[in-house]
Amino acid sequence: MAIFKLKVNRKEYQVDVDPSTPMLWVLRDHLNLVGTKFGCGMAQCGACTIHLDGVAVRSCITFVDSVGDKEITTIEGLSENGDHPLQQAWIEHDVPQCGYCQSGQIMNAAALLKVNPHPTDEEIESAMNGNICRCGTYTRIKAAIKTAANS
Amino acid sequence: MTIVKTELNRRSFIKSSLLTGGGLLIGFNWLAAACSTSASKGQSIPDEWFEINGYLKIGENGVVTIMSPNPEIGQNVKTSMPMIVAEELDVDWKNVLVEQAPLNTAIFNRQLAGGSDSIKQSWPGLRMAGASARKMLMDAAAKKWNVPVEEITTELGILYHKNSGKKAGYGEVASAAAQLPVPKEVELKDLKDFKIIGTSKKNVDGHKIVVGQPLFGLDYKKEGMLIAMIVHPPAFGMKLKSFDATDVKTKPGIKDVFQIKLFNDDYKPQWCDTTSFTELVAIVGNSTWEVMSAKAYLKVEWEPFADYKIAMAGWGGDQLVNVPSGLESTADHNAKMVAAAAKPGKIERRDGNPEEAFKKAAKVIERTYTAPFLAHTPMEPMNFFADVSADNAILVGPIQSPEYMEKTLSARLGLPLEKIDIQMTRMGGGFGRRLYGHFMVEAALISQKVKAPVKLIYTREDEITFGIYRPAYHALYRAALDSNNNLTAFHVKMGGVPENALHANRFPAGAVDNYLAESWAIESNITVGAMRAPGSNFNAVAEQSFLDELAEAMGKDPIQFRLDLLKRAKENPVGEKNDYDAARYAGVIELVRDKSGWEKDSAGKNRGVAAYFCHSSYVANVVDITGDKDNPVIQKVYTAIDCGVVVNPDAAINMTEGAIVDGIGQSMYGQLTFSKGQPDQDNFDSYRLIRHTEAPKEIEVHFVQNEIHPTGLGEPPYPPVMGALANALYKATGDRYRHQPFIKNSFES
Numbered sequence: 001m002a003i004f005k006l007k008v009n010r011k012e013y014q015v016d017v018d019p020s021t022p023m024l025w026v027l028r029d030h031l032n033l034v035g036t037k038f039g040c041g042m043a044q045c046g047a048c049t050i051h052l053d054g055v056a057v058r059s060c061i062t063f064v065d066s067v068g069d070k071e072i073t074t075i076e077g078l079s080e081n082g083d084h085p086l087q088q089a090w091i092e093h094d095v096p097q098c099g100y101c102q103s104g105q106i107m108n109a110a111a112l113l114k115v116n117p118h119p120t121d122e123e124i125e126s127a128m129n130g131n132i133c134r135c136g137t138y139t140r141i142k143a144a145i146k147t148a149a150n151s
Numbered sequence: 152m153t154i155v156k157t158e159l160n161r162r163s164f165i166k167s168s169l170l171t172g173g174g175l176l177i178g179f180n181w182l183a184a185a186c187s188t189s190a191s192k193g194q195s196i197p198d199e200w201f202e203i204n205g206y207l208k209i210g211e212n213g214v215v216t217i218m219s220p221n222p223e224i225g226q227n228v229k230t231s232m233p234m235i236v237a238e239e240l241d242v243d244w245k246n247v248l249v250e251q252a253p254l255n256t257a258i259f260n261r262q263l264a265g266g267s268d269s270i271k272q273s274w275p276g277l278r279m280a281g282a283s284a285r286k287m288l289m290d291a292a293a294k295k296w297n298v299p300v301e302e303i304t305t306e307l308g309i310l311y312h313k314n315s316g317k318k319a320g321y322g323e324v325a326s327a328a329a330q331l332p333v334p335k336e337v338e339l340k341d342l343k344d345f346k347i348i349g350t351s352k353k354n355v356d357g358h359k360i361v362v363g364q365p366l367f368g369l370d371y372k373k374e375g376m377l378i379a380m381i382v383h384p385p386a387f388g389m390k391l392k393s394f395d396a397t398d399v400k401t402k403p404g405i406k407d408v409f410q411i412k413l414f415n416d417d418y419k420p421q422w423c424d425t426t427s428f429t430e431l432v433a434i435v436g437n438s439t440w441e442v443m444s445a446k447a448y449l450k451v452e453w454e455p456f457a458d459y460k461i462a463m464a465g466w467g468g469d470q471l472v473n474v475p476s477g478l479e480s481t482a483d484h485n486a487k488m489v490a491a492a493a494k495p496g497k498i499e500r501r502d503g504n505p506e507e508a509f510k511k512a513a514k515v516i517e518r519t520y521t522a523p524f525l526a527h528t529p530m531e532p533m534n535f536f537a538d539v540s541a542d543n544a545i546l547v548g549p550i551q552s553p554e555y556m557e558k559t560l561s562a563r564l565g566l567p568l569e570k571i572d573i574q575m576t577r578m579g580g581g582f583g584r585r586l587y588g589h590f591m592v593e594a595a596l597i598s599q600k601v602k603a604p605v606k607l608i609y610t611r612e613d614e615i616t617f618g619i620y621r622p623a624y625h626a627l628y629r630a631a632l633d634s635n636n637n638l639t640a641f642h643v644k645m646g647g648v649p650e651n652a653l654h655a656n657r658f659p660a661g662a663v664d665n666y667l668a669e670s671w672a673i674e675s676n677i678t679v680g681a682m683r684a685p686g687s688n689f690n691a692v693a694e695q696s697f698l699d700e701l702a703e704a705m706g707k708d709p710i711q712f713r714l715d716l717l718k719r720a721k722e723n724p725v726g727e728k729n730d731y732d733a734a735r736y737a738g739v740i741e742l743v744r745d746k747s748g749w750e751k752d753s754a755g756k757n758r759g760v761a762a763y764f765c766h767s768s769y770v771a772n773v774v775d776i777t778g779d780k781d782n783p784v785i786q787k788v789y790t791a792i793d794c795g796v797v798v799n800p801d802a803a804i805n806m807t808e809g810a811i812v813d814g815i816g817q818s819m820y821g822q823l824t825f826s827k828g829q830p831d832q833d834n835f836d837s838y839r840l841i842r843h844t845e846a847p848k849e850i851e852v853h854f855v856q857n858e859i860h861p862t863g864l865g866e867p868p869y870p871p872v873m874g875a876l877a878n879a880l881y882k883a884t885g886d887r888y889r890h891q892p893f894i895k896n897s898f899e900s
Contacts, residue, residue, distance in 0.1 A: 001403065018403065018440065025440040029378075034370040035363015037579070039530050040611045041443075044835035047530060075363030082362040090361045094353050094801055097809050098225030099360035100367060100530040100579025121848075128843040132835060134530045134580045135225050136812025138846035140805065 004064050008033070009077025019065035024048045026064050027074060035075035035103045039132070046131030049104040049111075050074050056111035058130075075103035078110060085148040086110055093144040097135035105131045109145050118149050201325040203287060204333070205258030206236055206280035213308055213322035215242050218252040220259035221269045222551055223356075224581040225809075226865045227802040228269045230355045232277055234798055235270075238347040239281030239340060242321065243307040249355045254553040254573040264551040264578075265586055265681065267766035267863025270798060274860055282337040284328075288321050291328035295319070342796065342858050351801035356577060368548035368576040369608065371536045376604040377406060379435045379597045380442045383428040383617060384453050386828030387677045388478045391430045395450040399434060402448060404441030408434050411596045413589060418562055421464045423555045425587045426474065427618035427678040433597045439608060456676075475674050478828030481523070481623075484648045487673050488625040492519070496644050496669030499655035502725050503665035505631075508640035512631035516704050520628070520693035522891040523822040524648075525621035526614075526830075526838060527682055531579020533609040533617075537594035540602075543570040544595055549578035549585055556588035563592055564599065583681040587619050612833040618678035620823060622647045624689040628697040631665070636705045638716075640665035643694070649675040652686035657764060658736060659698070661729030662716035677825065683813070684866035687765035688873075692818060695761035695874025696889060699881070709760050709878070710744050713737075731764045735793050738855055739771040742791035746853050747773035759878025763871035766863030768794040769855075772811070772875040774847075780884045785815060785847040785876070790868060792852065795859035803864055804852045810868035811850055816841025818873035822892050839892075 006013045008031060015030045022041075027033040027050070036059055039047030043058035050059045051073035078084045086106050096102045105128065112119060112127040119127065124145050133141065197210020207217045217233035217240075233249045254262055261272050285305060292310040293300035296317050304311045311318045359366050384390060396408035413429040420426060432449060436442040458476045462469060509515060535548035544566055550556060553573045561568050578585060594607035609617070624647040631640035641663040645653040655668035682688065702712035714737055719725075721733035740762045744750065749760070762771035771791045778784040788811050797803045820839040824831045832838035877888045 017438075018444075020444070021440045025438065025443075029438045029440070032372070033363070034365050034372075037367075037530070038369060038439075038532065038608075040835050042611075042834055042836060045530065075361075078362075082358060087361040091353065091357050094351075094357060094805060096225075096354055096357060096360045097227070097805060098530065098578060098580045099354075099356060102360050103363045106361060125844045125846075130842075132530070132840050132842060134528060134582075134813075134840065136809035136816070136841070136846070137805065138812055138841075138843050139808055139848075139850055142843070 002065070004067070006064075006067060006072060007069065008072040009074060015064070017064055019063065021064045022060050023050065023062045023064055023067065023072065024059040027059065033074050033076050037100055037104060039101065039104070045101070046108055047101045047104040049107040049131065051107060051111060054111065054114055056108050075107055078107065084110065085151045086113070086144065089144040089147040089151070092147060093140050095137050095140040095144050097137055101131065101133045105133065105141055109141070109148070113145070113149060119145070197322070201329040203284040203325065203329055204280055205255070206277070207240065207284055209321050209325035211322045211325065213320040214246050214248060215240065215308070215321070216248045216250050218250050220252045220262050220273065222262065222264040222553065222575045222578060223251065224264045224551060224578040224585070226264065226269065226806060227354065227799060228264070229577070230352055231270060231799040231802060232273060233355070234347050234352055235274065235277040236281040238345055239278045240285050241305045241307070244347050244352060246308055251575055251577075253575065254557060256554055262554055264581065265583065267768070267866040270861045271767065271863060278339050279337060282339050283334055286334040286337045287328040287331050288324055290331050290334070291324040292319055295324060295327065348796065348798050349800065352799055354802065366577040367531055367579050368534050368536065369531055369579070371547050371576060371606065373536065373538065373604045376536070376606055377435050377437065377601060378439050378442050379433055379594070379605050379607045380446055381593060381607065381609070381613065382432040382434070382446060382449055382451060383613065385616070386453075386478055387618065387825070388455055388476060388828040389453040390456045391432065392452040392454040394432050394452070398448040398450065399445045402441065402445035404437040405445050406435045406437065407601055408432065408449070409600060411593060411600070413563070413592055415563060419462050419464050419469070421555060421559065422466055423552045423586050423588060424559055425589050425619055425678055425680070426461055427589070431593065433593070435597060435601050435605065443610065473674050474676050477676065479675060479677060480826050481824040484623055484673070484675070484825070488521070488623070488646060488648065491646050491671045491673060492625055492627045492644060494671070496646065496671040498667070499653055499670050500660060500666065500668040500726070500728070502660070502663070503640070505640045505642055505665040505667040508665040509629065509631045509642070512639060513634040514632040514704070515629060516632070516701060517627070517629045518697055518700060518889060520626045520696060520889045522624045522689045522692065523824065524623045524677070525682060525817060525821045526823050527582045527584035527619070528615060528838065528840065529578070529580030529582055529584055532611055532614045533585075533590040534607060535591045535594035536604065536606045537591070537598040538604040539564065539595050539599040542566070543572070545572045546591055546595060547574045547576060548591065548594070549576050549581070550588050550591055551578070551581050551583070551585040552588060556591050559588070560592055560595055564595060582683045583685070584619060587680050611835070615823075615833045615838055616830045619680040620677065621682035621685075621688065622650045622652070622679045624652050626689070626693040628693065630697075630701050632705065638663060638701070638705065640667075642667045644669040644671070646671035646673065648673045649677070650679060652689045654686060654690060656728045656730045657690075658720065658731055659716050661724045661726055661733070662720040664725055666725065684765055684869045687763065687866070687870040688817070691761065691763040691870030692873040692877060692891065695763065695871060696877045696887070699759065699878040700887065710740060710749055713740055713762060735769045735855075736762065736764055739769045739791040739793050742853055742855060743771040743773050743789050746791060746851065747789040749773060757879055757883035759875045759880070759882060761871040761874030761878060763867070763874070765870060766866045768792065768862045768864060768867035770867045770871050772872045774872065774875040774879040776879045776883050778883070780886070783880060783883060787849040787851065788847045788872060790850065790852045790872075791855065792864070792868060793855035793857070794864045794867065795857060795861045797854050798861060800854070803854070806864060807852045807868040808850045810866075811872045812841060812846050814869045814872035815847065815876055816845070818876060818891050819845070819893050
């Protein structure tokens with residue numbers, strides 16, 4: 001066990017965990033931020049996507065001792081009031097079915113729009129390819145990203 | 152308007168009051184605190200609630216809480232079921248809060264997510280709940296104003312008496328209404344007067360989902376809760392022999408390691424119990440990562456089990472199931488299926504004289520279609536919370552079959568049903584997997600042993616390798632043509648491991664004079680269960696591909712060929728047991744033909760068509776593809792659906808789009824294979840699911856407009872698209888795709 005100081009959603013936290021603990025479980029079990037989801041544990045599904053200094057990473061393979069002083073953003077901290085253009089577009093298009101993968105989809109899309117504010121269809125599909133939606137909401141996710149990009 | 156006798160009785164009302172405590176109800180449990188809203192975020196919460204019946208309560212300010220009785224698995228019932236109550240209550244949807252009901256069989260009927268039946272079977276009860284509450288509010292207003300109740304009208308949550316000009320909000324009379332007797336008869340609205348049903352309403356949990364608030368079983372927490380995981384045999388045909396937990400127990404955060412046994416020795420499993428792995432090792436600790444890491448240090452010895460028989464209580468009555476010993480492999484299954492298909496099967500239906508017709512045929516067309524085992528892989532891995540003490544049990548989590556699993560749990564824990572409280576969280580998918588709630592029993596047994604609240608969590612590998620798969624299927628189709636290329640006989644022989652998928656009385660039964668349907672099955676120790684559109688999810692691909700091949704051999708347009716058969720089935724049906732409506736079947740085919748421009752706009756397009764009936768609804772698809780054999784691109788899918796009245800249209804379109812993506816994904820990529828009893832795939836690196844780049848570029852959904860009460864929708868749009876895709880792939884590549892997955896398959900390799 002070791003003490004780690006973390007900056008999550010613009011707040012400082014301190015956790016005492018094994019250095020090999022993935023951020024996914026630090027967030028969910030220790031910081032009570034459960035919006036980041038467990039899907040596969042091996043960076044294959046994207047349900048656990050968070051931002052490290054604005055870059056999308058899979059928190060299930062991002063170990064707590066590798067974070068350092070990088071800023072972590074989770075779905076809970078993507079916007080102050082749940083009004084990020086992507087969150088609004090997700091509601092407008094009523095994207096979710098079961099909803100479980102959607103926080104990871106939104107976090108991945110947010111990182112995409114940061115580097116590419118007006119992606120083409122092909123760029124969206126390829127950037128989002130690591131995020132599985134078992135319910136099959138892919139066409140709506142694409143439409144919502146386009147709406148957010150145009151807002 | 153329709154007058155109906157109410158089935159809600161005072162007992163259920165009183166019982167519901169007891170359950171919820173009556174009076175002030177805000178935040179009485181975690182799920183109630185997770186109350187979701189269709190209203191704007193600033194909706195003021197009432198100071199006082201008045202419970203009108205088990206389905207709804209009204210606040211003094213007119214805000215209404217409607218209980219959503221059924222498990223929400225992504226099929227939108229948490230929004231659409233309350234919409235039906237709100238419609239008959241005649242309230243403004245803006246003033247409705249939605250709350251997930253706990254399991255309560257005294258109030259609610261069939262709290263099950265399965266069979267595409269939630270809306271269909273609850274339609275009368277939900278309407279009655281809303282209508283009887285409206286009547287009680289009208290009675291209360293009539294009494295207050297001293298006027299005949301017949302002169303009272305309602306609109307958007309307001310009661311009016313036109314002659315005197317009096318009006319009152321529902322909240323003003325809710326207290327008085329709650330004291331009145333339940334009406335013996337109530338009026339239901341005419342369908343044409345619907346204001347909420349048939350208009351698109353946003354998912355009531357939408358906001359919580361996009362901001363990451365706790366909603367799912369995996370998100371549930373309680374102070375002092377421990378985390379548990381299980382270790383199960385690595386292969387089917389194996390059982391636990393012994394284990395050594397010495398190393399595990401030295402790992403940080405680990406509290407206990409022990410064996411659990413799912414059933415008592417004299418227990419007769421019911422349909423939603425599984426016999427996959429009934430003896431497991433449980434590891435309990437403080438946090439998920441500690442338990443997950445420690446799992447690797449468990450030393451276990453497994454041993455093969457001998458043949459055994461198990462008495463199962465199922466839908467079709469009790470049966471004795473043979474479970475053979477052995478470590479099975481996909482290669483063995485395939486060889487056995489080929490051998491079985493060469494022998495006569497069990498005759499399930501026979502019309503005319505098919506043997507004679509085949510003898511006389513000018514041409515016989517014979518094709519074989521296969522599909523592999525599939526795993527459900529819902530995105531949220533199996534999990535459940537349990538807090539079990541000597542005299543009660545609290546269970547919280549994602550479960551499709553709470554009513555049935557409560558019985559299993561009651562038998563295992565020796566607790567009466569009323570001492571078991573099951574609360575349903577939103578589910579991160581299920582597709583049938585969460586009908587089999589062994590994980591709930593496991594969580595309860597672990598909590599009982601460690602005497603603490605526990606959350607059991609499966610890894611993705613645990614989930615994929617635990618069993619309860621879609622069976623592996625095999626179908627042999629034959630058709631006899633006369634010298635004029637007319638279809639004279641149709642023969643299907645269908646089998647599988649360990650079940651077949653035959654629906655002997657479905658189309659094209661009833662449309663062909665000489666018809667034969669046979670079945671067979673191969674025993675296996677690999678456990679299977681319902682997966683989205685059971686049976687149909689193979690039949691539709693095989694049958695609709697064969698009809699396409701047949702139409703081509705006969706020189707007919709594939710749509711016209713189907714319509715001709717359905718015309719025969721409608722006007723002069725063969726046999727009496729045909730369990731489909733030929734007119735509605737033809738209706739969706741005509742609709743998809745017209746919407747896709749099949750007759751005018753097919754030139755130069757690689758398009759395939761298919762249609763199918765299951766779960767009481769009719770669906771037809773046209774799929775357009777481009778690209779080559781290795782990289783087909785699904786350009787557009789046209790869908791026509793007849794599922795009666797559509798409650799929440801945009802959500803219905805969403806679910807249909809999802810079913811289409813799912814169908815394309817499973818038929819293109821899905822397969823679970825076995826070597827020596829062990830699944831060869833155990834996570835998303837090896838078990839392939841469809842991804843963004845592979846989804847259709849465009850999906851168009853059209854509903855047949857009619858006044859038939861709602862029928863199924865979660866499953867019906869899933870099977871036929873696979874057949875339409877197979878037929879489109881043929882157009883694009885010149886090759887027939889008869890073996891799933893289309894991209895590569897274990898059957899031919």
